[in-house]
Amino acid sequence: MSRVTPSLTQAAFALLKRDLGLSLTRSGGPLLAIGFYLTLMAMIPLSLGPDQAVLSRIAAGLTWLCLALSSLLSLERLFERDYEDAMFDVLRLGPLPLGLIALLKCLSQWLGTGVILSLLTPVVMIILGAPVDMSLMALTSALLGSLSFALIGGMGAALSLGTRKGGVLMALLVLPFYVPPVIFGAGLMQAMQTQSSPWQALAFLGAYALFALALTPVAMGAALRSALN
Amino acid sequence: MINWLANPERFSSVARPVRPWLGAVAAALLVWGLALSFLSPEDYQQGDTVRIMYIHVPAAWMAMAVYGIMGVASFFGLIFRHALADAAAKAIAPIGAVFTALALLTGSLWGKPMWGTWWQWDGRMTSVLVLFLFYIGYIALHASIEDEQRAAKSTAILALVGLINLPVIKFSVEWWNSLHQGASIFVKGGPTIEASMRWPLYVMGLAYLFLMLWLFLIRLDSEILNRKYRALRARLALN
Numbered sequence: 001m002s003r004v005t006p007s008l009t010q011a012a013f014a015l016l017k018r019d020l021g022l023s024l025t026r027s028g029g030p031l032l033a034i035g036f037y038l039t040l041m042a043m044i045p046l047s048l049g050p051d052q053a054v055l056s057r058i059a060a061g062l063t064w065l066c067l068a069l070s071s072l073l074s075l076e077r078l079f080e081r082d083y084e085d086a087m088f089d090v091l092r093l094g095p096l097p098l099g100l101i102a103l104l105k106c107l108s109q110w111l112g113t114g115v116i117l118s119l120l121t122p123v124v125m126i127i128l129g130a131p132v133d134m135s136l137m138a139l140t141s142a143l144l145g146s147l148s149f150a151l152i153g154g155m156g157a158a159l160s161l162g163t164r165k166g167g168v169l170m171a172l173l174v175l176p177f178y179v180p181p182v183i184f185g186a187g188l189m190q191a192m193q194t195q196s197s198p199w200q201a202l203a204f205l206g207a208y209a210l211f212a213l214a215l216t217p218v219a220m221g222a223a224l225r226s227a228l229n
Numbered sequence: 230m231i232n233w234l235a236n237p238e239r240f241s242s243v244a245r246p247v248r249p250w251l252g253a254v255a256a257a258l259l260v261w262g263l264a265l266s267f268l269s270p271e272d273y274q275q276g277d278t279v280r281i282m283y284i285h286v287p288a289a290w291m292a293m294a295v296y297g298i299m300g301v302a303s304f305f306g307l308i309f310r311h312a313l314a315d316a317a318a319k320a321i322a323p324i325g326a327v328f329t330a331l332a333l334l335t336g337s338l339w340g341k342p343m344w345g346t347w348w349q350w351d352g353r354m355t356s357v358l359v360l361f362l363f364y365i366g367y368i369a370l371h372a373s374i375e376d377e378q379r380a381a382k383s384t385a386i387l388a389l390v391g392l393i394n395l396p397v398i399k400f401s402v403e404w405w406n407s408l409h410q411g412a413s414i415f416v417k418g419g420p421t422i423e424a425s426m427r428w429p430l431y432v433m434g435l436a437y438l439f440l441m442l443w444l445f446l447i448r449l450d451s452e453i454l455n456r457k458y459r460a461l462r463a464r465l466a467l468n
Contacts, residue, residue: 155390159383163373172369173387176362179355219386222307226382 011095015104023074023112030074033113034120037070041124056129060138060189063125067142067185068178070117071149075174076167078109078157079224088228098228099221106154106216114146125189134192137202141188144205145181151212152177158223180208235311237453244446251443258436265429272426281339283429287437288332292360293395295325295441299367300392303385315381316456318388319371320448324441326364333357352401353409356394363391377456 006014023029044062045055079102082088091101121142122135130138156174163169188201234240262283272279299318306314336354337347348354367384374380402409413422422430 159370159387160373162379163370169369169373172362173366176359176366177390179359183355215390219390223383223386226379 005095008095012100012104015091015096015101016108019105019108020111023108030113030116033070033073033117036073037066037117037120038124040066040069041128044128052129056131057193059125059128059130060193061186063121063128063138064145064182064185064189066124067117067121067146068149068175068182071114071146071153071178072171072174074113075109075150075153075157076170078105078154079161080157083161083227088224092228097221098224099217102154102158102220102224103151103213103217106150106220109154110147110150114150115143118142118146130189131193134189137192137198138189141185141202141205144202144209145185148181148205148209148212149178151209151216155216155219155223158220158227161224161227181205184208235313237313237316237456240313241450241453244450248443248446248450251439251446255436255439255443258432258439262429262432262436265432269425269429275343278339278342279426281335282426283433285332285335285339286430287434288328288335289357290434291437291441292325292329292332292357293398294438295321295328296360296363296388296391296395298445299325299388300395303388306381307385307389312456313453315378315385316452317445317449318385319381320452321445322364322367322371324444324448326361326368328437328441329357329361329364333361351409353398356398356401360394360398363387363394367391377459 041063044066048054048058079088082091088101092098096104118139122138125134125138126132153170153174156170156177159173160170184201184204188198188205191198191201234243266280266283269280269283271277299321302314302318302321304314305311306318333354336357340349341347367387370387371380371384374383
């Protein structure tokens with residue numbers, strides 16, 4: 001039987017398609033993260049009281065906190081399923097290096113949950129009393145932030161792969177790295193509310209996402225390699 | 230030299246006789262440094278509370294230095310697969326965590342009388358708190374991976390990625406508005422702190438350094454012994 005070797009881009013798109021399909025359909029897909037996100041947001045006015053003045057002041061920060069926590073949810077299973085049924089060994093036979101495989105999985109995770117949560121972010125902020133004209137900036141920053149969350153989270157998932165306490169351990173490893181996007185994201189929203197320029201914070205958010213994009217595939221590749229051998 | 234010492238067996242035989250001397254020097258320096266700290270003049274603004282500096286600042290130095298050592302050891306363990314480097318990174322992590330906790334605690338005790346608050350979310354304090362969380366995450370990750378070699382590899386990756394926090398801590402007082410003062414020791418053109426306060430600080434810094442090295446060698450040696458014990462047991466189980 002002749003074996004056709006796909007080109008790098010073909011293989012990458014095939015994997016992205018497969019993983020995106022899986023992340024959208026399996027076990028409820030993004031519904032779980034969306035439900036968690038909205039429930040968390042609904043708890044805020046219920047726990048702090050529905051005072052509009054208080055809520056609108058803290059809406060931005062709390063939204064970012066909830067976004068970070070919701071991004072953690074499905075990460076635990078990001079590599080685990082393919083690790084358990086030895087799919088990784090099959091994937092490694094293909095042309096894609098391990099770091100790139102991990103990166104594509106993180107991207108599909110981002111497209112499957114992060115982007116959807118980001119689309120919800122302006123809505124949620126408006127419900128909490130943030131001004132409507134912040135929506136576009138909220139969406140942009142949430143997109144950049146959730147990309148960082150997915151990549152850093154992927155690194156945590158790769159590092160804690162095969163350990164028994166996966167979930168809690170991963171949160172412990174990953175949340176300190178979530179601090180900068182949360183600071184810059186919430187800072188950006190605060191800057192907009194006080195009429196000062198949000199561009200510096202947005203640049204930092206973008207820089208962090210790019211930085212994660214460059215660094216985490218290397219780290220994930222190394223971590224996966226040590227887990228698989 | 231490094232390659233020669235990288236053999237755990239040889240390292241132990243060299244380090245063991247040195248160890249008590251390190252401990253003795255650390256103790257002597259601590260006594261001297263504490264005496265100097267109490268003999269040094271009061272600050273014209275801060276009064277007596279300035280003396281907290283002599284235990285706070287060196288602790289913060291060690292918190293960062295230990296993470297630096299951990300990063301270097303992780304690098305050598307990951308790239309060159311030195312077993313000793315893996316053991317060193319694992320052994321030093323809890324020491325760093327304790328120094329970081331000490332820096333945070335004494336800082337908090339100093340902050341209350343001086344700034345009127347136990348805690349302020351400025352760049353310096355936040356980044357040192359993150360450093361503490363990194364140490365905790367490192368220790369937790371190491372503890373939860375059964376296979377020693379895999380644990381060493383995974384934690385080394387984590388430690389290397391976490392190195393990014395060190396420059397953030399160092400420059401946090403320049404990048405963000407902070408209650409912390411700017412750098413006054415390691416600055417271009419020499420330190421800007423008064424000599425009568427500088428010297429106690431130097432001596433205490435050295436004392437902390439020797440204390441750290443002493444504890445490090447003890448922990449590293451017991452880690453090496455522990456590995457040897459486990460290897461022996463594994464061999465016995467096979468027979």
